[in-house]
Amino acid sequence: MKNYRIAVIDDQKHIFSGHINLGGTNPSGEHISFTNYFMEKDGTPFFGICGEFHYSRYDERYWEDEIIKMKMGGVNIVATYIFWNLHEEVEGVFEWGGNKNLRRFIELCGKHDVYVIIRIGPFDHGEIRNGGLPDWLFGRPFEVRSNDEGYLAYARTLYNEIGHQVQGLLFKDGGPIIGTQIENEHNHSSAQWGLTVGINNMWLNGGSDGNEHMLKLKEMALEAGIDTPIYTCTGWGGATTPVPDMLPLWGGYAYWPWIYYEEDRFAGVKEHPATPEYIFRDKHNNDIPKSYNFEPFYKPEDYPYACCEMGGGMTQFYKYRFEFPYKSVPAMTVMKAAEGCNLLGYYMYHGGTNPKGKVNPYTNDLATPKMSYDFDALIGEFGQVRESYKRTKLQHYFFAGFQSLFSATKTILPGDTSRMDPYDVDTLRYAVRAHEGAGFLFLNNFQDHVDNHDLNDFNVSIDLPEETIAIPSQGDLTLGSESFAILPFNFDLDGIKLKYATAQLVTKIDVEGEAYYFFFIPQGMKGEYAMLSGNLVSAEVDKGSVEHSEGMTVIRVDHEGASLIRLVSAEGKKIAIYTMTDDQSLDFWKVDVRGRERVILTNANLLISGDVIKLESTDQENVKLSVFPDFESSPGEVSGGELVDVAEEGLFTTYGLRAPKKEIAFGYTKVKNERAVLEFETGAFDGIKEALLRIDYCGDIGYAFIDGELINDNFCNDTTWEIGLKRFEERLVAKGMYVYVSPIRRGTVVNSNTTMAGWSESAKESIADIVSVSAVPVYEIVIQA
Numbered sequence: 001m002k003n004y005r006i007a008v009i010d011d012q013k014h015i016f017s018g019h020i021n022l023g024g025t026n027p028s029g030e031h032i033s034f035t036n037y038f039m040e041k042d043g044t045p046f047f048g049i050c051g052e053f054h055y056s057r058y059d060e061r062y063w064e065d066e067i068i069k070m071k072m073g074g075v076n077i078v079a080t081y082i083f084w085n086l087h088e089e090v091e092g093v094f095e096w097g098g099n100k101n102l103r104r105f106i107e108l109c110g111k112h113d114v115y116v117i118i119r120i121g122p123f124d125h126g127e128i129r130n131g132g133l134p135d136w137l138f139g140r141p142f143e144v145r146s147n148d149e150g151y152l153a154y155a156r157t158l159y160n161e162i163g164h165q166v167q168g169l170l171f172k173d174g175g176p177i178i179g180t181q182i183e184n185e186h187n188h189s190s191a192q193w194g195l196t197v198g199i200n201n202m203w204l205n206g207g208s209d210g211n212e213h214m215l216k217l218k219e220m221a222l223e224a225g226i227d228t229p230i231y232t233c234t235g236w237g238g239a240t241t242p243v244p245d246m247l248p249l250w251g252g253y254a255y256w257p258w259i260y261y262e263e264d265r266f267a268g269v270k271e272h273p274a275t276p277e278y279i280f281r282d283k284h285n286n287d288i289p290k291s292y293n294f295e296p297f298y299k300p301e302d303y304p305y306a307c308c309e310m311g312g313g314m315t316q317f318y319k320y321r322f323e324f325p326y327k328s329v330p331a332m333t334v335m336k337a338a339e340g341c342n343l344l345g346y347y348m349y350h351g352g353t354n355p356k357g358k359v360n361p362y363t364n365d366l367a368t369p370k371m372s373y374d375f376d377a378l379i380g381e382f383g384q385v386r387e388s389y390k391r392t393k394l395q396h397y398f399f400a401g402f403q404s405l406f407s408a409t410k411t412i413l414p415g416d417t418s419r420m421d422p423y424d425v426d427t428l429r430y431a432v433r434a435h436e437g438a439g440f441l442f443l444n445n446f447q448d449h450v451d452n453h454d455l456n457d458f459n460v461s462i463d464l465p466e467e468t469i470a471i472p473s474q475g476d477l478t479l480g481s482e483s484f485a486i487l488p489f490n491f492d493l494d495g496i497k498l499k500y501a502t503a504q505l506v507t508k509i510d511v512e513g514e515a516y517y518f519f520f521i522p523q524g525m526k527g528e529y530a531m532l533s534g535n536l537v538s539a540e541v542d543k544g545s546v547e548h549s550e551g552m553t554v555i556r557v558d559h560e561g562a563s564l565i566r567l568v569s570a571e572g573k574k575i576a577i578y579t580m581t582d583d584q585s586l587d588f589w590k591v592d593v594r595g596r597e598r599v600i601l602t603n604a605n606l607l608i609s610g611d612v613i614k615l616e617s618t619d620q621e622n623v624k625l626s627v628f629p630d631f632e633s634s635p636g637e638v639s640g641g642e643l644v645d646v647a648e649e650g651l652f653t654t655y656g657l658r659a660p661k662k663e664i665a666f667g668y669t670k671v672k673n674e675r676a677v678l679e680f681e682t683g684a685f686d687g688i689k690e691a692l693l694r695i696d697y698c699g700d701i702g703y704a705f706i707d708g709e710l711i712n713d714n715f716c717n718d719t720t721w722e723i724g725l726k727r728f729e730e731r732l733v734a735k736g737m738y739v740y741v742s743p744i745r746r747g748t749v750v751n752s753n754t755t756m757a758g759w760s761e762s763a764k765e766s767i768a769d770i771v772s773v774s775a776v777p778v779y780e781i782v783i784q785a
Contacts, residue, residue, distance in 0.1 A: 024229030051349025074396025131191030251309030382724025480524030
């Protein structure tokens with residue numbers, strides 16, 4: 001058996017405040033501030049969980065439900081780019097209506113108690129044309145992204161327009177806007193001027209005038225009335241970071257489409273390298289001032305390590321197509337949290353579709369799909385919930401539920417990790433975050449662009465000043481392929497000392513004087529809880545075993561199903577531990593509904609607003625809703641389906657619900673291998689929330705049209721292409737849809753051998769075929785108290 005060790009000798013952080021020029025108070029007295037290690041709300045740690053969602057890339061009719069989905073996933077801050085070129089496509093004409101209605105989007109975030117960070121540019125990037133700068137700025141007699149007064153005059157107009165839109169919605173006015181990002185990757189990144197692409201491919205200025213420019217933009221934002229407690233900037237790659245006036249934010253991506261466009265560093269790259277993103281590092285330690293993807297221009301311990309662009313996915317680029325592994329996202333969360341991050345930020349959390357322009361119909365970056373910005377995000381382009389959403393949700397519940405405890409813990413590594421090889425998938429990757437002899441052991445067995453395998457027959461010893469904790473004390477661990485874990489040690493279970501658990505803590509709720517803790521067993525592990533017997537009067541488990549020896553009580557639970565442990569402390573406190581399998585945990589939700597905290601198990605997407613419960617289910621008309629503690633009376637009035645049965649299942653009361661089954665009928669004519677026509681009748685989408693068209697095909701790019709207008713596209717990567725149809729319902733009924741797959745062309749020859757300026761193309765082989773087309777319903781059952 002392989003034994004790994006880590007020495008936790010000094011686990012105290014030097015936490016101080018008053019040196020960061022950020023913070024503010026709202027009319028109700030709620031106060032936001034910062035220490036050098038974490039954000040504070042009313043003087044106590046606040047663990048921020050930020051998700052990027054671009055309002056302009058989503059149909060406004062569906063904003064509210066999608067914001068609720070984000071909140072249900074544990075997001076407490078929504079970040080959104082304000083793309084200048086979408087709002088002022090024509091010089092002097094600003095548009096703030098429809099999908100560009102920034103004010104309404106922010107109001108909806110506020111309605112559902114979610115904070116907002118506005119990313120106001122002027123330069124954004126975001127894979128949009130010119131990085132968000134309008135075409136009409138090109139060629140003017142000044143340098144963009146600089147302190148040239150000609151540029152600043154236009155930027156000032158933009159900021160004044162934004163300031164007008166957000167008045168009354170700022171934190172200081174009682175609104176949800178707590179933060180403003182200034183610029184993006186200034187002095188690090190740029191974008192092509194769309195007007196030049198295909199000819200000489202000119203790029204915007206990457207940024208001039210350094211801190212002076214960023215501080216000038218902040219001054220202009222304040223003059224425009226954009227007055228928020230937090231101002232942020234992106235920190236990676238040598239970007240401009242004017243501390244202490246802005247909080248630098250960090251990130252990391254495991255999928256790098258850009259390497260296929262860099263002519264020097266990655267010349268001739270055929271296979272994507274394994275990235276160093278999944279090796280534990282310490283990003284809040286003055287003794288390690290720089291590490292991979294983290295080279296700050298300040299002492300690391302002076303400012304919080306916070307993120308805004310942890311890869312919640314990645315958009316497909318024409319020259320790099322990949323099948324995105326959704327487990328890479330919660331694995332990234334494990335890495336960043338272990339490294340000292342107390343404010344997580346995902347880009348993107350929610351995908352979308354690029355809106356059409358009036359001057360330039362296609363507003364995206366030219367290397368990406370013309371329409372789709374699904375980004376393989378935790379929530380997809382048409383509201384699809386991915387595995388990454390379900391797994392990070394569990395992590396978010398933990399970070400938020402134990403934010404004061406967790407925020408104080410210090411990162412400790414087992415040694416120098418800077419030389420670790422990302423291709424080494426045989427050696428366990430591990431780290432600790434600890435405070436006063438207690439904390440959490442982080443394990444990782446995920447690595448991108450490498451074939452992972454189970455890690456078997458190992459344990460980890462944590463050497464503390466007064467003791468050594470071996471996890472487990474007897475036997476060994478297995479960590480499944482592509483799996484990861486956060487395991488507690490010396491954790492206080494309401495007066496009972498949990499020495500360790502080989503299960504991951506999710507959350508806690510109190511029910512009628514009893515504390516209920518919810519855990520799940522990471523893939524490959526066997527669930528075991530070891531606790532001191534001294535303050536433990538009794539311990540029972542419904543599925544498992546209890547052993548007492550040498551002042552310890554060890555409880556092993558069934559790893560094939562849910563189990564319940566009941567404990568009683570010497571003080572008479574009742575504690576329960578509910579343990580789920582890895583698969584069962586994906587159906588877990590913690591909610592505040594009908595006047596109290598509850599736990600719900602359901603495989604449907606759960607949306608709660610006030611006392612209204614919505615269950616969103618894809619291609620499954622039968623839904624189970626298991627509730628603990630149960631509702632005080634009946635669940636309420638059901639619409640969109642019916643209540644068919646009620647059963648008691650352990651802790652939970654389970655309600656069986658059923659929506660009327662819907663077959664989405666449509667006419668389908670395959671004209672050629674690469675072309676098909678779809679026809680829909682009136683009522684085709686009645687009684688359902690959404691209809692997802694699923695297309696399996698081979699070829700280069702898939703295009704979907706309604707009456708000559710491109711509505712969606714897809715770079716073929718051998719996965720199913722999905723399109724949400726409901727938003728196009730009237731047009732589909734009236735005009736139908738046609739799908740075209742452009743071929744992969746092998747042996748292409750362009751012939752210009754004519755007497756005039758004529759050109760033609762031929763290819764030895766063209767590959768394109770629409771293999772199958774189907775449509776599945778998304779049901780919605782609503783329960784109203």
